[in-house]
Amino acid sequence: MLKVITVDDERAVKQGLRKIIEMYCPGFTVVGEAEDGQEALELVSRHDPDVVITDIMMPVMSGLELIANIRQRSESIELIVMSGYDDFKYAQEALRYGVKDYLLKPMNVEAVSKLLNGLRDSRIRRMADLERYRSCLWECTAIVERLAEQLWLLDEAGKMSSLAAVAERIGEARLTEGEQAQLYGDLTACLRRLIRERGLGVQEPTMPFEGGAAGLRRLAGFYSDAIRSERNWGQRAAIRNALAYIHERYPDPGLSLEEVVALTDVSPAYFYKMIKEETGRNFKTYLIEYRIAKACEMLREGDLKTYEIAERVGYPDYPHFTKLFKKYVGLSPSDFRKNMGSY
Template identity: 25%
Template structure:
């Protein structure tokens, strides 16, 4: 029922209208009647009527002034002017005040009912619109988490303009100010045992929830669950403020927490650090590519793509599982994996019994993927020979057995080329690290982390590579450089022991003496005395 009020200074008019209209039959409830505009305004604020039927010419406050006041205080209330004055000026003012209808006295019950029915239809439509809007707003609020996840997935997976990206991020309340970004992709290795599907879904939810809780400690981050059930985290910050170190620490905490609290393992891939929102796709693709290295490195670990392939744009996107296994095997240097993938590819084709033309097309697609993998991994060139066209080479073969042997040989050559390239890269980076240590050993703040940042490697990976090259740990190598310089200064200068300690990077002279004696068997004083004695004996 809609509420209606009557306003007229003639009591018989008000009474006549009240008695002549069957209000409930037409969807109304008459909540009151007033003899002037001032009383009507007070009653309207109390009853909040949907419709006010008012005369114009009344004492204290006329109908037009009442209409103006109602439009300010109760803007949703409909007003119908009922007057005996056939005055065009009144009609003009009523239109300006957005009066719903303007009718002249005397009016029959049928005419008034027609007006009220028309207003009721209008009120019904407005009510429906309001209810639809409320329902849509509620549905939107309920759908926001899913919409937010789909936007984040679209942001890392497709090309979105910077303007749209920033607008949607503001709408979803995402705080990713940049200027640099790193994407982490975490994926369950296995759930243990033969867990029912319902339990697995619960475990996936718990896994995603752990990632969200851990990432929430980072003020500039966003997490979503991809359609492939991976938990993806975008970290924002500055590489100068150790963004990559934060990503590694976050990934390790995720791995450890899932294993501790959920009793299954996950592997976390860390993508390339990138600059700018529009380049996040590259970091995401390389994070997913890092996960592929589980094939070689095993599960329950953090895998950084920069440890494996340098700061390059890596992608394991392929046209099928058979192709993906082969490309990953080549990129990870697993000859056994590539040969198994080639055998699987050929076996599938044999079972399908395609024509030789279909075989050529399928193998050519595979060769293109292999060439892309070599380029992305920094291999350069191709293993086909300078004179050969990689795409047409397949036409030399007439049987699948010949093609299988050729593909295995190509994969082996590709692995060798990549190994040589990566070995050169590793040698160059280790040489760069050694040169940096030699040039900066006198800096007391020189640390393993500092050198790792120079060569863009994680601490653990650098330590393993450095020990393999030099036969020493970072600390042993740094100490050796400092001790050699100290021996030189002790033998050739009159500097005090504490002065030499400061010259070679030790703020604590006592600590310097202990290290020196451990390395040479002599204290600094003993070494200086022996060096002086040897000079005196020299001819």
């Protein structure tokens, strides 16, 4: 129920308003009636109303003084003024204080019910919009927490999956452009905080990235590079050469551990240990994640068919590619590409 306080120095006006509200305005209840602005302020403090309907000309404290005082205390209370034709200029002045609307005396059922019922419907829509935004923010924050962990572990495929999941969730939420911009700003700030709390020893980027999905994606890329650099990624020549070879030859379906190890002049056991230390992955997992990450880039940036992309990243068996892609990204290749429209 939306709580209403009415303010007028004429008792008959307040009684008429209460009757109209109770009979023709479902969802509203009158919680207080005041004869002047000073008494109304006391009722506002006591009841925290949703709506205040006030006359303009009153003793002790005028309606204009009342609404100015209320607006200093709260931006959320809906303010409606009542006035006769002689007071119309004051009603116009009241609009400067964020007054919702005004009612001309003598009031009638149609005018009051139309105004209040419209206000109620607008409030319901705003509450639904706010709930939709909060739900989306809560879910996307959980994804960004997972993204921070993936960045810290240098999980490139996981990173792409989480960024796609954020874009998918925001696309489903039917938010306005302004709400999307605010949401991405909140998520970017969240990612910065999470990475900072992990103790990354590099300076934050001084120039802000662009907003929206592109800004979140670029920030994630910045952190990936920074984390690699801080950990002296690939400083040992043997593993550095091996990873460079993988990055060059990943389109080859026959690329094998034995082929890569042969380049390093170290034993397979020692190579396995080095790649695990450098990447946090064994050879097979690292190769799969690198191929999937490259597939994500192609899906986002080009017009190749998904089976063509599968072949270009080393998977001529298309069903096998789609199964791996969904396992590591959480979406099919076609669904991933579809979500890139907002990504």
